[in-house]
Amino acid sequence: MTVQTKRVSDPPTLAAEFAKDFADWSARQTHDKISIALSGGSTPKILFKLWAEQYADVIDWSRLHFYWGDERCVPPGDPESNYGVAKELLFDKVPVPPENIHRVLGEADPQEERFRYEDEIRSVVALGANGLPQFDLMLLGMGDDGHTASIFPHQRELLTSTEICEVAQHPVSGQTRITMTGPVIKAAKKTVFLVTGAGKKAVLADVIHHKGEFETYPASYIDEGDVTFYVDDAAGELL
Numbered sequence: 020m021t022v023q024t025k026r027v028s029d030p031p032t033l034a035a036e037f038a039k040d041f042a043d044w045s046a047r048q049t050h051d052k053i054s055i056a057l058s059g060g061s062t063p064k065i066l067f068k069l070w071a072e073q074y075a076d077v078i079d080w081s082r083l084h085f086y087w088g089d090e091r092c093v094p095p096g097d098p099e100s101n102y103g104v105a106k107e108l109l110f111d112k113v114p115v116p117p118e119n120i121h122r123v124l125g126e127a128d129p130q131e132e133r134f135r136y137e138d139e140i141r142s143v144v145a146l147g148a149n150g151l152p153q154f155d156l157m158l159l160g161m162g163d164d165g166h167t168a169s170i171f172p173h174q175r176e177l178l179t180s181t182e183i184c185e186v187a188q189h190p191v192s193g194q195t196r197i198t199m200t201g202p203v204i205k206a207a208k209k210t211v212f213l214v215t216g217a218g219k220k221a222v223l224a225d226v227i228h229h230k231g232e233f234e235t236y237p238a239s240y241i242d243e244g245d246v247t248f249y250v251d252d253a254a255g256e257l258l
């Protein structure tokens with residue numbers, strides 16, 4: 020995996036570093052429908068808060084279209100909802116046109132929603148060379164088991180699926196989720212992982228140095244194109 024790694028001291032500094040880079044990057048985009056897939060989990064919360072506090076008037080939010088790389092199949096008001104967290108911390112505080120927020124309908128039947136979401140992706144995101152939608156930016160996290168989006172270890176069918184999205188299950192909780200597949204994630208023009216915390220340092224070192232193969236660490240499957248890991252000192256200790 021040939022990736023860039025940006026090492027910063029702590030999570031607030033990591034969020035600030037990425038937010039600055041993102042503002043510069045989005046301003047450089049020459050088209051109007053800039054497609055961004057957000058990750059869930061806890062790490063993005065600090066970024067959402069910073070965007071709301073410091074970038075509401077800096078970024079041209081009207082050009083951005085937000086999707087989710089994965090979503091839990093729960094109603095938007097559920098604390099588990101990745102959309103619900105982003106709405107509370109970010110979308111209720113910055114001027115993104117409502118029609119530019121493309122949430123997964125977590126309350127819907129997962130199999131039906133999977134197909135509906137694929138259509139919503141196709142309605143905005145142009146196809147790349149592999150015939151799949153090519154997002155401008157894929158924002159990802161990484162679990163301490165090396166999962167990314169909702170593709171967990173030993174779920175090869177999700178990594179190599181030819182579909183845009185698949186219904187997935189969390190291997191421990193059994194929670195049903197909808198996830199973008201490995202090829203769609205991999206096809207993005209630009210991919211950023213935000214990784215913090217000592218609990219991820221061993222797996223991150225393996226992923227970055229490609230010691231573990233992608234069956235074990237799905238995050239290591241994302242090894243093409245413009246991939247940057249923003250890591251804090253705790254997560255990056257072994258790099």
Ligand SMILES: O=C(O)[C@H](O)[C@@H](O)[C@H](O)[C@H](O)COP(=O)(O)O
Nearest residue numbers: 059060061062160161162167168
């Ligand atoms: O819906 C999700 O949970 C995420 O998309 C998932 O892939 C997340 O990015 C990692 O689990 C890291 O989560 P943390 O940022 O909470 O460590």
